[in-house]
Amino acid sequence: MSELATRPLTDSSFPSIENLLMGVRREVSLLVSTYSPDSFEFSSQVVDLVLRRTGSLRLVWSADFVHEPAVITFARWLGARGVVPRAVHHVPVRALIMDRTVGVLFDGEQSELVRTSALQSLCQFVDRMWERGRPVPSATAAEAATSPPARSELILRLLAEGLTDEAVARRIGVSVRTVRNDVASSMSCLDARSRFQAGVRAAQLGLI
Secondary structure, eight states: TOOOOOOOGGGGHHHHHHHHHHEEEOEEEEEEOOOOOSGGGHHHHHHHHHHHTTTOEEEETTTSSSTTTTHHHHHHHTTTTTTEEEEEEOOOOOOEETOOOOOOOEEEEEEOOOOOOOHHHHHHHHHHHHHHHHOOHHHHHHHHHHHHHHHHHHHHHHHTTOHHHHHHHHHOOHHHHHHHHHHHHHHHHHHHHSHHHHHHHHTTTTOO
């Protein structure tokens, strides 16, 4: 595969994955072929990092493992944050794509960093898998259970983490106007004169 530049990015070098993700700006897509509890694809730390930086995360899982108890728990956690993985019958390759400009293919302990013409083919393949996939039910249920009051609390928490109104809107799938309206309502309910004060009072009340 002469088109690919090879670089070691195995799970044993976990900080390398995190460092790579620190450069993301718009979106991250992951093809996940197998379930491994220690892999970065099932790390809440990595998910939070991606959502703080982009608000957009696409996960395509193999249907083989979506009914694993630990995966169901993780899917519910994702759904509560507005991320709903999609499942397909078979995911033939484990891959990571950032901003459609950098890709990584994993094969056991080996990995290949994709930056050239092969990346376009990889992006197209991921897009097809995403379109073909069906939402994971446990994540969908958790997302639907997020009531408007819970949404307001989620918005405050995301703003407290440093996301912009636009990033929060993309993250939870609402308009920027909805985000700003919810913030204004929260400020009124909390008797706060600023967003910062609203965040402090929400934290004091254990809402975020």
